[in-house]
Amino acid sequence: MKQLGWQILLGFGLLILSTVLYFIHYALFRDSHHILIFLVADIAFLPVEVLLVTLIIDRLLRYREKRSLLNKLNMVIGTFFSEAGSFLLKALAQFDLNIGQLQKELCVTPQWSDREFTHVSQETKKHKADINIHKGDLQVLRRFLLEKRGFFVALLGNPNLLEHESFTDVLWAVVHLAEELGFRGDLTQLSPADYEHLAGDMKRAYDHLLREWLSYMKHLRAHYPFLFSLAMRMNPFDPNAAVEIR
Secondary structure, rough: HHHHHHHHHHHHHHHHHHHHHHHHHHHOOOOOHHHHHHHHHHHHHHHHHHHHHHHHHHHHHHHHHHHHHHHHHHHHHHHHHHHHHHHHHHHHHEEEOHHHHHHHOOOOOOOOHHHHHHHHHHHHHHHHOOOOOOOOOOHHHHHHHHHHHHHHHHOOOOOOHOOOOHHHHHHHHHHHHHHHHHHOOOOOOOEEEEHHHHHHHHHHHHHHHHHHHHHHHHHHHHOOOOHHHHHHHHOOOOOOOOOOOO
16 A cells, blocks of 8 residues: 555656646747647557557566576576485386386487477376385385475475466475375374375375476476486486486
8 A cells, every 4th residue: 555655646746747847838938839739749659658668568578577587496496306306206206106108208318309398298297107105115205305394395485486386386295295294103004095195195296296307307408408418317217317427
C-alpha cells in the first residue's frame, strides 16, 4: 500500500508539473492553437509508445533477464549434481529392476546432437522404473540423504528457484525421501506396506532426478563443453565411467 501511495503521488505530481509547463508556454507565447496541435499529436502517438515500450522493449528486457536468471540457476543445478545428485542417481538406479536398457541409452557422448537428447528424453519419460526396495542398500542411501539434508534445504531457500519448477520438484522429492527414511528406525524390520510406500517415494525422486540430469547434460554440452566433459566422465549410468582420461 505504501508503494502504491508513492506511485499515485508521483503521478499527480507529474500531471501538475505538465499543467504548469503548459501554462508557462501559453503565458510566454499566447498560442493555444500551437499547444493543442502538439497535445493532440502526443496523445495520438501514445498507443504506439505503449506498444513499443510495454509489448516489445519490456518483453525483450524480460526475456534477457529470464535467460540470465536461468543461466545462474543452471550453476546452482550443477552444484547440486556435483554435491549430491549424481551419487543419488547412481544409488537409486541400483534399486531399479528395469535399469538395463535405459542404462545403455544414457551413456552420453560428445557426439550427441539436440535431436538425440530429445529422443533419449522421450525414452526416459516412457521408462517404468520398478523399484525393488531390497535390491540396493537403504542404509547407505539414508545416511547420505541425512548428511546432505541441510544442503537441500538451503537450496530450497533460494527464491529464484521458483523460476525453475522442474528442479524445485526434484528438491522437494529428494527432501521428502530424506525425511521418510530419517524418521524410521531399523530399515530391515519394516512392514511390506511401509516398504511399498518407501519404494513410491524413491521412484518419485528417481524419475525427477533422471529427467533433470538429462536436461542439465544437454545444457552443458551446448554452453560449457569443459564442464560437459567432466560430467560425462562421471556419468552415474555408465559402468565404465572414470574421471581419469584414458
